[in-house]
Amino acid sequence: AQKVTQAQTEISVVEKEDVTLDCVYETRDTTYYLFWYKQPPSGELVFLIRRNSFDEQNEISGRYSWNFQKSTSSFNFTITASQVVDSAVYFCALREDTGFQKLVFGTGTRLLVSP
Amino acid sequence: NAGVTQTPKFRVLKTGQSMTLLCAQDMNHEYMYWYRQDPGMGLRLIHYSVGEGTTAKGEVPDGYNVSRLKKQNFLLGLESAAPSQTSVYFCASSYGLGRGGTEAFFGQGTRLTVV
Numbered sequence: 001a002q003k004v005t006q007a008q009t010e011i012s013v014v015e016k017e018d019v020t021l022d023c024v025y026e027t028r029d030t031t032y033y034l035f036w037y038k039q040p041p042s043g044e045l046v047f048l049i050r051r052n053s054f055d056e057q058n059e060i061s062g063r064y065s066w067n068f069q070k071s072t073s074s075f076n077f078t079i080t081a082s083q084v085v086d087s088a089v090y091f092c093a094l095r096e097d098t099g100f101q102k103l104v105f106g107t108g109t110r111l112l113v114s115p
Numbered sequence: 116n117a118g119v120t121q122t123p124k125f126r127v128l129k130t131g132q133s134m135t136l137l138c139a140q141d142m143n144h145e146y147m148y149w150y151r152q153d154p155g156m157g158l159r160l161i162h163y164s165v166g167e168g169t170t171a172k173g174e175v176p177d178g179y180n181v182s183r184l185k186k187q188n189f190l191l192g193l194e195s196a197a198p199s200q201t202s203v204y205f206c207a208s209s210y211g212l213g214r215g216g217t218e219a220f221f222g223q224g225t226r227l228t229v230v
Contacts, residue, residue, distance in 0.1 A: 009155070035218055045205065045221040091158060097212045100163065100171045103148060103219055107157035 002027050004094050006106035013082050014114055021077040021109045023092030029053075031097035034068065034075045039089040039108070048090075051075065082113045117141055121206050121222035128196045128229045136191040136225050138206030146209045147189035148219065149173075149181065151202040158205065164189055165211070196229045203227075 003026040013019045025034065036048040049059065051068050059066045063080045079086050092106045122137045138147060148163040150173075160173030162181040170181050178200060180192045189208075193200060203226050207219040 006157075031212075033212065037221075043203070043224055045207075047218045047220070050218050093158075095212065100165050101146065101212050102160065102163065102171075102173065103146075103207070103209070104160060104174070105150070105158040107155065 002094055002096055002102060002104050004092050004104055004106035006092055006109050008109045009107075010110040010112065012112045012114065015083060016081050017113075018078060018080050019082050019111065019113075021079075021090050021092075021111065023075045023077065023106060025073050025075065025092070025094045027073075027094060027096055029096040029098050033095045033097070035093040035095070036066065036075075036077050037091045037093065037105075039091065041088070045091070048077075079111075082111075084113050084115055087111055087113045119206055119208055119220050119222040121204075121225050123225060124223065125226050126228070128193075128227065130197060130229060132196050133192070133194050134196065134227075135193075136204055136206075136227075138189045138191070138208075138222060140187055140189075140208040140220070142208060142220065143186070144208035144220075145186075145211045146219075147183065148207040148209075149179070149189065149191045150205045150207065151175065151200075152205060152224075153202050161191065161204075196227075198229045201227060201229045 005024045032053045038046045065078045067076045089108045091108045095103045119140045149161040150158040164170045164183040167186045206222040209219040
């Protein structure tokens, strides 16, 4: 069955610290997509990145980077030099390429960045 | 271009009342989803649709019904509201993975309180 686990419920850091948010997924499909979304205090859901199962290249976008490892079924998200504006809930999600292509989310990790 | 629009944004219901939440998208997406967000539970999939006239159950479908009579609209119904349905509801839409595997776009959410 399709499942996403975000074991870290809440993380608190001080500004400029690096922080990694963990995401572990389960799927029987060979083709699937992984996503990260950000939910700031205002409540909207903001798409950050998409990665398909055939592309294990790590990606960097400014202070954000993502480490996809199929061997450990993980898709971790690192924020370098965190800022107060990074405070949000971050969700990892999985979409399989079979059946009805259900999109399933993890329970989220709340990141608190203090000045 | 409005994206995904949810109506209403806020609602208070009495136990036993019924209501319908409307989700409209203008991106010609095939897939549409309804999620509920509760503290500590992340985003849980209620129902979703793979196209006009076709719907499927998600993780927490009990107490809800859906309809997709037009491609751009996805309705979520509560026939007899219960306090356990107090939540924030999000609608999302996306293309099918065969069209490039895109992320889902989210509405702004509906905060529903059942008293």
